[in-house]
Amino acid sequence: MIITFSILSAIAVISALLAVRLRNLVHATLTLMAFFVALAGLFILLMAEFLAAVQILVYVGAVGILILFAIMLTQQVTGNVKEHIEAHGALWGLAGATAVLLTLLLPAILKTALPLQPVVETIDPSVRALGLNLMAPYTIALQVIALLLTAALLGAVVIAISPEKSEEEKKS
Amino acid sequence: MSTETIAPREYQIYSGDDLRTNVLEISMGPQHPSTHGVFRMDVSLDGETVVKLKPVFGYLHRNHEKIAETTSYLGSMPYTDRLDYFCSMTNNWAYALAVEKMAGLAVPERAEYIRVIMAELTRLQNHASLVGFLTNDLGASGTPLLYAIREREHILDLFEWASGARMMCNYMRFGGVRNDLPSGWLAQCKKVVDDFPAFMDEFETLLTGNEIILSRCQNVGVLPRDLAINASITGPCLRASGVDYDLRKVDKYGIYDRFDFKVPLGSVGDCYDRFMIRLLEMRESVKILKQALATIPEGPVNDSKARNFRPKPAEAYGRIEGPKGELGFYLVSDGTPKPHRYHVRPPSFINLTVLEDMCLGQKIADAVIVLGSIDIVLGEVDR
């Protein structure tokens, strides 16, 4: 368990770093997807298969592909090599970021009693429970999100209809 | 009809206020699975839509005309086989016709009949395989093509029997044909012709009603009537645009005035019309063949005097209705055994003039079938 966890988190961290650092946009996206897959692996480790499946379906299958599609439409896939962002005081920034992160995490770290109790046995992440939760306490939120997404979809359709065609229709 | 020439259309790339797309330029050919030989199209694509298309050819150019001007008149006959290598019989006939017109040679009755039979058989096999290739361009993994090839084999067997060669027949001569038909040939030919409508029925039931073929061919690559005339389009492509112009009816060359056949005409001028006109023309060809086979007389088949002759200074333009369109030969003689000028008017070459007009604004997949429906053979385009 620990070994798998270490490997997956290493992959996740490295690919996330690469996604930020790589200058080639497509490579960056591909590493981002590797990160998503590693995250899905972590979900499986937590016995949350459904969440893992959704993670891959939504982030790798849809969001990542969408990003790639958007990149395909841009002119330059590879960043300009000559143009480097000059970083001054990178170490200071790193230290600051670490400090902020630690401050945020400190209460959680302090409160946790070590060694950790195994989480797996206490929760039952079945799809049925998830569905019931969505349907009972969170119905309104779900409906609102659904409405919002439908509106977005309709908006996309409206934008996608090219004005060229409508002119032709007017003529005929 | 007092318009000036119909200029090539320009396709306007849609560019909204901030939505700019790049044009993708691809070079389709000369090695591409769908270009029917070493043909190249320089295509610019806006997404999948064709915004510019320039045909490029010459990869098979061997200066056929120059070769012909350095050999005797008869010496060019085998070279004409290599023009449109699908239809060597009609190529032979067109050349023989031009020379006969220039030198004033007469053709014996039986030879005229044999020429008609050979030309119509050529038309059958050319149209059948063209429709097959067209469906292949549509992505039908070769099934209709192989059915067509099966029928073509029967006809090529007949050619081989009569002339000794399946494709490069070199069969026609000035003032007739090279040799008489072997015994039994006519009976076999009758059998092939009688069997052909069954194949046609099968072919038509399988293809003409197919929803995918309908939706992909109809209203794709429309060639307007005026443009077709102005751009000198000939053959099935012209008739698909609704112009009644068949040289077999107009010039009545050979003995075509003796046969009863009709000229099918399209109305829209799209790929589907070009496809259907070919199917209908095959039916008419079968009609002509049946009449010719029933009435072919006995007699000599060639004029032995017209071998290596030296025509008087003259010029002539002879043309026939080849399967792909008007195939013409323009000959100028200066009194020597070699032609002073020998020019081929290749139908495939000129029919390509309107390729860009038909493809603009269509999808890249349509460009492929538009090219397929024009029916080109690169041996003839490049010469």
Place this chain on the structure above:
Amino acid sequence: MIDLAPILAKFPPVKHDAAANALIVPQALALEVAKWLRDDPAYRMDYASNVAGVDTLPVEKKTKVKQPDGTDKEIVTKKPGSMEVVYHLYSMALKHGPITIKQVTTRENPVVTSLTPIYRGAEFQEREAFDLYGIQFEGHPDLRRILMWDEFKDFPMRKDYVEPDDYEYEPTPHDAVLAKAKAHYPKASTSTEAAS
């Protein structure tokens, strides 16, 4: 046979070549004549079937003529060379034809008027005549080489065209080609001989 008299009457500079039954049209009038032929209701020559360039070398003919005094006298008849473009026009509307139009120009500076603005079908054929004969078509929208490659310099269909003998490499040159190859690639040809 189509009656050509009305054309000759309307356009006096147009000559009739009786041997070929063709109209010889001066370049300045070519577009006008073609347009008139296309649109005139009696002709309706809407279809340009064939366009061909024709190259004729200058001929020097020496004939010996016996003079009355018994001596031979050489008479040199010079026929100048010419470059022609021949158009065969037909009518799809009235189904008659052909009318042959010729534009004659010099071999040294072959320039004719393009009929592509009237007949779109002449586009590729005029390009071909340009490519193979070097005839300049004035008013052609897209006069480029069509069959030869763009870098090609010469005009191969001209009667005085000499094939450059280093033009094509043959893996095993023989006969005349071998002789040519020797001149160009002395080492290469000997090595292939040694190899064979």
Place this chain on the structure above:
Amino acid sequence: MTPINPDQLIVQLTQWALSFLDSYPLVAVLVAILLSTVPLIAVFPGCFAITTWLERKGLARIQNRIGPNRTGPLGILQPAADGIKMLLKEDIVPKTSDRLAHFLAPVVLMVPAFTILSVLPFNRNMIPAAVDTGVILFFALGSVSTLAVFMAGWSSRNKYSLLGGMRAIAQMVSYELPLVLSGVTVIMMTGSLDTTKIVAQQQLSEWIQSSNAGLQCLGQIIGWNVFTPWGFAGFLIFFVASLAEINRCPFDLPEADSEIVAGHLTEYSGFKYALFFMSEYVSAFAINGLSTTLFLGGWSGPNIRPPWSDDPNALLIPGFVWFFAKMFALMLVMIWIRGTLPRLRVDHLMGFAWKFLLPLAIMNIFVGGFYYYAPRWHGIPVVGWPIGFLVMYLSYECIGRLNRGPKTAQRVYHYAS
């Protein structure tokens, strides 16, 4: 010792083998993993070889040809010859290509193709990975193949490949919707994402348990989802969408040879090409396996009991025989379609997915819901069946008519006088 049950023979053998390792739990887990994965990796490439032969022979018969006939009797060794040829071919990578992505693409396609096989129940108690969320895991991992095709198309630095990649993304993303939505109906009716439960739901247990041999036999057939109106429509939608999802004819636009050479495969050669080829077939098996599971009763077939056994669950013909029979039957239909139909055009393809399959699949969900709650007479859906069927048929007709423009029609041709 329990009497031998042909159906469960393999399962029993596995358990027997594992029973020796009871004292070494870690080894037992490893062996169990191997026992469930190695057969997948061994069997499906074998199926792939058989299918390539079947496809070549079948296409040849459709096209009046003989097909492979030089390698072994009936050309049966042709797949081996092809494989050897592929392995020995030079692996050419274009100079300007993105080498890493070019190399990874076949791998990225291959891994999910094999992984999704593990959620398919091949027989009772014979499922490599019995997960609670089998169906959604299948769709999730299946969507990764889009990424692989994109990687192949983009990394080749070839415009045809790029076009193929673009087409593949657009097509696979679009067809995923009707595919998943037609599957959703089944999930809704079963109330579970678990593939084993979906198969079990399609068996009429009271019939199987009865003493009548005929009823027992039918008990594993009559309950298949395909025999319900929503199941029938769903099966057809699923099958058509799966054709597009695995780039089979007539939706093989990403590798349309007459237009864009071979699409994303243009710059692949040698073993990488073979991997692509195999992954596509394995994906085809997987998706056919899923449609078998969802609509055709999975491994259930005529319930014939072995004469020596009284166990109502014992079967003379093992379930995986039926499973593979159904899967291959669907494969054959795909081959048949490939030999018959021309290819669609890009806009037609998209229109077909969004304007026809998607509304039909959504309609199907409603019909499924209606069928579920419609009153029954002795458990027989006397109301749900006819009305559901009628509604599905009407919506098929309506959506079809709405989509069919007035443009395509048979034409009448005239002759010149």
